[in-house]
Amino acid sequence: MKILEANAGALTNYEVVDFLRSKGAAIDSTRVLAQVSPSEYKVYDYLVQTAACNQTREHINEFVDKCKIYGLAKAEVLNIINIRPTSIIDIYTIIEEGETRFGDETRFGEVSKELAELVEKTLPPPPTDPESEAGINERKEETENEEHNVETKVAHFTFLRLLGILV
Structure with a gap:
């Protein structure tokens, strides 16, 4: 394997799941045959229980495009994609200094509500x-x-x- 770009940035949980699947990770008893380490399987087992297993690149790209109007930091967008918050309170904990950045607490509340609705519309829910x-x-x-x-x-x-x- 050749490293094309070292430390290119943080990955979404979907990208980690996708990578592990490409290495042969799956939920089955034939794990011995795959080229995935036990610790990678633990990560995989955890992530397939999250919304990441239902996401696609299209979902993520659509969400990122629609988030641009809010001027969120890359880390904030990444956390929203990975955590998939659906309540205003969850959004509040992810966005740093929201009251300052969006003018006041009322506007930040509106933005948080819009983001929670955007998450519901564009990112698939965790598996049930x-x-x-x-x-x-x-x-x-x-x-x-x-x-x-x-x-x-x-x-x-x-x-x-x-x-x-x-x-």
Whole structure:
């Protein structure tokens, strides 16, 4: 792999998901075959539960284009895309010194409301697919069952040693 431009900027969560998918990351049991490290899978597992897994480049580009009229910093736009805030309060926490930049608190409130509506219209919501959640829950249950089985075996072994059956 060749680095074309070092430190080109921050990535959206969608871009990270897209990159990991291109390396072979997926929600399945054949993870051994993919060229993705365990830590990258943890990132992938987290991000597929966020709005990033439903976003496309078109969604992001449309949102960025429509945000230009507000004069937001790149980091603020990136945070809005990644967090996908849908309430005015969430927008307030992302935009720095909004009251100063937009004139007064009333105007900042209007801008925050417009941005929240823009997020609702242009960026898709997080997944609510019970199947994908069920798959993740199944893996958690399998891990918990494996841990329980190990604990049970250790307890049996300890009990048998106490009885003097095993030396």
